[in-house]
Amino acid sequence: MTTIRKLPDTLVNQIAAGEVVERPASAIKELVENAIDAGATRIDVVARDGGRTLISVTDDGRGMDRQELSLAVQRHATSKLPDGDLTDIKSMGFRGEALPSIGAVGRLTITSKPAGADSAWRIQVDGGQVGEPEPAAHPTGTRVELRDLFYATPARLKFLRGERSEATALADVINRLAMARPDIGFSLNNGEKDKFRYAPETGDLFDARLARLGRIMGRDFAANALALDATREGARLTGYAGLPTLNRGNAQHQYLFVNGRPVRDRLLVGAVRGAYADFLARNRHPMVALFLEVDPGAVDVNVHPAKAEVRFRDSGNIRGLIVGGLRHALAEAGHRASTTVAAAALGAVQPGAAPMREYQGGHGGGNYAYRPANPSRGLAEAAAAFQSPFDHMPPSAPPSVPTFTTDEQPEGNEPRPVRDYPLGAARAQMHNTYIVAQTADGLVVVDQHAAHERLVYERMKAALADHGVARQGLLLPEVVELDEAGARRLGERADELAELGLVLEPFGEGAVMVREAPAMLGETDIQGMVRDLADELAELGQALSLRERLADVCSTMACHGSVRAGRRLTLDEMNALLRQMEATPHSGQCNHGRPTYVELKLADIEKLFGRR
Numbered sequence: 054m055t056t057i058r059k060l061p062d063t064l065v066n067q068i069a070a071g072e073v074v075e076r077p078a079s080a081i082k083e084l085v086e087n088a089i090d091a092g093a094t095r096i097d098v099v100a101r102d103g104g105r106t107l108i109s110v111t112d113d114g115r116g117m118d119r120q121e122l123s124l125a126v127q128r129h130a131t132s133k134l135p136d137g138d139l140t141d142i143k144s145m146g147f148r149g150e151a152l153p154s155i156g157a158v159g160r161l162t163i164t165s166k167p168a169g170a171d172s173a174w175r176i177q178v179d180g181g182q183v184g185e186p187e188p189a190a191h192p193t194g195t196r197v198e199l200r201d202l203f204y205a206t207p208a209r210l211k212f213l214r215g216e217r218s219e220a221t222a223l224a225d226v227i228n229r230l231a232m233a234r235p236d237i238g239f240s241l242n243n244g245e246k247d248k249f250r251y252a253p254e255t256g257d258l259f260d261a262r263l264a265r266l267g268r269i270m271g272r273d274f275a276a277n278a279l280a281l282d283a284t285r286e287g288a289r290l291t292g293y294a295g296l297p298t299l300n301r302g303n304a305q306h307q308y309l310f311v312n313g314r315p316v317r318d319r320l321l322v323g324a325v326r327g328a329y330a331d332f333l334a335r336n337r338h339p340m341v342a343l344f345l346e347v348d349p350g351a352v353d354v355n356v357h358p359a360k361a362e363v364r365f366r367d368s369g370n371i372r373g374l375i376v377g378g379l380r381h382a383l384a385e386a387g388h389r390a391s392t393t394v395a396a397a398a399l400g401a402v403q404p405g406a407a408p409m410r411e412y413q414g415g416h417g418g419g420n421y422a423y424r425p426a427n428p429s430r431g432l433a434e435a436a437a438a439f440q441s442p443f444d445h446m447p448p449s450a451p452p453s454v455p456t457f458t459t460d461e462q463p464e465g466n467e468p469r470p471v472r473d474y475p476l477g478a479a480r481a482q483m484h485n486t487y488i489v490a491q492t493a494d495g496l497v498v499v500d501q502h503a504a505h506e507r508l509v510y511e512r513m514k515a516a517l518a519d520h521g522v523a524r525q526g527l528l529l530p531e532v533v534e535l536d537e538a539g540a541r542r543l544g545e546r547a548d549e550l551a552e553l554g555l556v557l558e559p560f561g562e563g564a565v566m567v568r569e570a571p572a573m574l575g576e577t578d579i580q581g582m583v584r585d586l587a588d589e590l591a592e593l594g595q596a597l598s599l600r601e602r603l604a605d606v607c608s609t610m611a612c613h614g615s616v617r618a619g620r621r622l623t624l625d626e627m628n629a630l631l632r633q634m635e636a637t638p639h640s641g642q643c644n645h646g647r648p649t650y651v652e653l654k655l656a657d658i659e660k661l662f663g664r665r
Contacts, residue, residue: 063181063182073151076104077103077219077222078219078222080104083155084151085230086151086230088195089145089237090145091112091115091116091194093237094236095112095253096111096238096240097111097112097240098110098223098240099244100241100242102244103216104219104220105213105216106202108200110197112194112195113192116168116173116193116194118167119186122163122186123186125163126153126183129150145313145314153178153181156183157180158180158206159199159200160200160204161177162197162198163176163177163178163197163198166192166194166195168193170193172190173190174187174189175191224248227241228269229310229315231265232265232269232310233313233315235254238253251265259282263275263278263280266278270306274293274340277296277299278340279296280292281381285373285377286374287351288345288346289345289346289347290374290375291346292310292344294340296386298648300337301337301339304338306341307338308341309325311347312347312352318362320365321345321371321375324376324379325343327376328376328380331510332639341379350366352364384638387635387640475492476490476631476634476635477491477496478490482501485622486500486619487500488627490627494655495655495657496655497650498651499630499650500643500647503643504634504649504650507637507640507649508630511639521552524569524570524572525569527569530566530568532565533567533584534564535564535584539563539590540559540562540563540587542590543583543586543587544557544559550586554569555569555571556569557583565583634650
């Protein structure tokens with residue numbers, strides 16, 4: 054072996070660049086963040102060939118003079134840590150690595166002019182070789198040009214994806230930063246045309262943010278987003294969450310920000326999943342944009358070179374804030390369903406439209422809107438207690454809801470007008486499955502089974518909250534062997550698990566003994582369930598699988614105990630169901646994310662018949 058020697062600066066910069074600049078999107082992220090920190094109100098990006106041949110970022114920020122320009126391309130030189138305190142980071146960047154790392158793997162040119170200066174200055178860095186600053190012409194602000202990315206490290210070029218994939222990745226980076234700063238204008242050009250151009254949004258922060266989110270995530274999100282504003286122990290959560298019926302097949306439309314910084318954090322993703330667990334099937338994902346504000350000293354952003362991961366000092370508080378804030382917003386939505394449901398229905402009946410695909414949020418089959426799992430012994434009896442919401446209404450009793458009449462209503466009877474009821478008055482039942490109701494400005498079609506399933510499910514959840522989870526003692530306690538860390542985590546959360554009906558205790562090193570299990574689960578795989586809990590506690594810090602199993606059982610019971618498709622309902626029963634939907638949170642979707650009703654406005658119906 055040769056003696057130990059110090060690596061040359063050029064090689065050191067290339068190694069550092071491998072951590073900071075993974076692909077063109079990484080370089081653009083660093084440059085745009087620098088522009089944001091410089092106080093820019095307009096940031097224009099040009100990226101040719103997916104960023105391989107040219108990346109240009111121009112801003113109208115503070116700019117740099119000759120001396121600052123020379124320092125900016127040196128490693129670990131920055132203006133963003135005035136006190137040298139890594140626990141109080143209030144800027145997007147702070148390491149001083151971006152510009153020298155980018156210059157080490159490409160041909161970098163920076164032109165900048167501070168406000169009030171007579172002239173601008175330009176400096177070039179070619180493969181790590183730094184030139185001298187020279188006068189240039191440029192307005193106030195900075196323009197950074199990066200040409201031939203990775204020409205100095207050609208091996209890295211082999212690992213880049215195709216032009217389209219790289220262009221998509223860099224557009225996503227800019228969009229995420231644009232979401233966090235609606236007061237800044239952004240544009241992206243591929244060298245031939247603008248891919249997008251966002252003007253600075255004005256007005257209240259919430260309104261400006263929703264307008265920017267609507268431009269990026271689509272009008273459907275803006276029309277079906279619920280506002281959030283919650284605080285907990287010094288942390289504040291704002292943003293928007295989509296209705297459960299507005300969902301996607303992957304989690305790519307979940308945007309999370311911490312102190313204005315886009316992050317991808319497993320804790321936050323798990324919190325969103327937990328908040329929507331009662332409303333979506335496991336293969337569906339909500340659309341959300343959440344902005345978390347915490348004390349900089351309570352979060353560590355210096356975890357990863359890309360600054361995409363964070364670590365919280367009190368992760369339990371943050372998770373509770375996100376779950377609680379989302380659930381509160383969803384409860385406030387009441388029976389509301391997304392407008393995309395009606396749009397899909399109208400699209401299906403338009404002349405020449407493609408056949409409507411099966412809604413991906415649930416499972417078809419039989420007389421159920423959802424095909425339930427095989428129930429455990431005694432489940433049918435337990436479900437019978439929740440069989441019908443109309444037990445209080447015997448055939449001979451007068452209806453417990455206002456009578457809805459037709460135009461031939463006799464004089465002297467003054468029923469409540471249709472406009473007083475959001476879901477309108479029942480007019481008919483189609484195929485013994487769907488309720489047709491007339492509203493003040495259109496009609497509503499209700500899936501009676503899906504709607505009643507949600508009502509029963511909410512009643513069962515309330516009963517569990519009031520009376521707790523019933524436990525079933527095991528005839529022979531079951532010993533589950535785990536690794537020491539997993540057993541310790543379960544032991545630390547034993548009280549929490551007991552509230553969910555699972556009673557366990559440590560049993561030597563690397564094992565726990567289960568004495569009682571939730572009675573609702575019936576015969577279940579104790580070994581598999583406990584191991585799943587240990588894994589989820591390690592990953593998310595929350596026992597989600599047990600909660601989900603209990604929720605699945607409640608959902609199955611609700612499905613069995615609900616009004617089935619094919620059952621004929623009286624007019625009073627149909628109206629009673631509509632009134633209960635209006636009074637029940639989350640009744641716009643069933644337990645599996647499927648819509649429970651479709652609302653069509655009169656104007657939309659008239660368009661179908663050419664009246665508009």
